[in-house]
Amino acid sequence: MRLVGFLVIVLLLTASCTSVDPTASAIEVYEQACARCHGNSMGGGVGPALGPGSDAESKPDESLLTAITNGRARMPSFRNQLTEAQIRGLVEYIRTVQRDG
Ligand code: HEC
DSSP states (O other), rough: OHHHHHHHHHHHHHHHHSSOTTTTTTHHHHHHHHHHOOOSOOSSSSSSOSSSTGGGGGHHHHHHHHHHHHHHBBBOTTTTTSOOHHHHHHHHHHHHHHOOO
């Protein structure tokens, strides 16, 4: 029983730290958490462009994952807002936009 209680507390704590709906698809996460700095179509703004022809296009996935997880310069860290799966989903979404415009 103690273990169950502990797990419930861990789940509650994890849920309360997540400001973005964990079931939101990558595109929704992007719109909620990233578009205000990187632009609606990844054309850039406060942050650099991420779409086709951007610097991010020529960087490895690891570099993008690290930037999103830890933050970089004026970009905040998303470690406490997003799950690792969501961050990977975002990188996949960014790659899709880079390929298809
Ligand atoms: C407060 C504004 C802001 C928000 C919100 C933000 N970013 Fe950024 N982002 C930046 C800035 C500024 C940089 C450039 C940092 C630097 O100078 O290296 C950056 C850099 C990046 C990079 C690295 C680009 C490269 O060429 O290496 C990626 C990838 C990235 N952001 C993705 C995201 C994603 C995905 C989100 C949403 C989860 C997000 N950003 C939210 C401002 C922001």
